Amino acid sequence: MxxxxxxxxxxxxxxxxxxxxxxxxxxxxxxxxxxxxxxxxxxxxxxxxxxxxxxxxxxxxxxxxxxxxxxxxxxxxxSSTIPVGSELPMITLFEQLAQRYDIDQNLSLGTQDTVRYAMAKSNISDKYYVFSFLNHGTYKHHLQFLRELESMPFYVIIDKLQWSTHGSGPTNDVTLRFDALVYAHATQ
Missing domain, CATH: 1.20.5 (Single alpha-helices involved in coiled-coils or other helix-helix interfaces)
Incomplete structure (x- = not known):
């Protein structure tokens, strides 16, 4: 090969x-x-x-x-709210406050429908109470009453105050109408 x-x-x-x-x-x-x-x-x-x-x-x-x-x-x-279900102690507290400052007070708590309507209107999902005040007394006593509301350990939110006077003179009665909103928290 x-x-x-x-x-x-x-x-x-x-x-x-x-x-x-x-x-x-x-x-x-x-x-x-x-x-x-x-x-x-x-x-x-x-x-x-x-x-x-x-x-x-x-x-x-x-x-x-x-x-x-x-x-x-x-x-x-x-601490800045009240416990849910404590409407009665709140009403009692507001009545005692009115008595302390010699104010004739008509107080009502908003019904659940009122509260639901207010919550839907303001888009707030938290629980709160609406207290409607109609107070009669002197202007000075009303200011003391409002100052006391400001110093409460919980928030009392007041949107607007409606004042009206009866008669003339420094000692004549004044009517004060307002709605107060108080938030509530669930108890543990």
């Missing part, structure tokens, strides 16, 4: 080497590179998830640290 020429031997050798390189590249290097890139992608994804969890944990720790201040603010809110 005749040996192929040197040129053919070199070409065959190069083709064999090329085939070996392609086989090594196709069956060893490519899958390894593919696995490396998938691993890199998984590491980045895991890093992002851990970063998100760290951020959530950090916010949770901050929230837990601020919980005491939130409780203090909530306690302040609770």
């Amino acid at each position: 005749k040996q192929p020429s040197l040129k053919k031997q070199i070409i065959i050798f190069l083709l064999q080497n090329l085939l070996v390189v392609l086989l090594i590249g196709g069956f060893i290097i490519y899958p390894a590179a593919k696995n490396i890139f998938e691993l890199k992608k998984n590491i980045e994804q895991t890093h992002d998830e851990l970063e998100q969890e760290y951020t959530k944990t950090k916010h949770l720790k901050k929230s837990l640290q601020e919980l005491d201040s939130v409780k203090e603010v909530t306690a302040q809110f609770t």
Whole structure:
């Protein structure tokens, strides 16, 4: 058998080497590179998830640290409102206040329909009571009565005051009409 020429031997050798390189590249290097890139992608994804969890944990720790201040603010809110169902003690308190300042008082509590209408009108979802006052007395006594309402431990919100006088002179009676809104909180 005749040996192929040197040129053919070199070409065959190069083709064999090329085939070996392609086989090594196709069956060893490519899958390894593919696995490396998938691993890199998984590491980045895991890093992002851990970063998100760290951020959530950090916010949770901050929230837990601020919980005491939130409780203090909530306690302040609770102290500025009255408990739900304490309408009768409120009416008694307002009547005693009127007696203290020698004011003849007609007081009514808004019905549930009135309260619902007022809540729907003002888009307020909190519970509150509407007390309607019709007071007769001297101007000075009315001012003292209003000042006392301002100093109550809970908020008494008065939208507008309607004053009317009867007769003339400094000692004549004055009629004061207003609605007072008092927020209520649920009892635990």
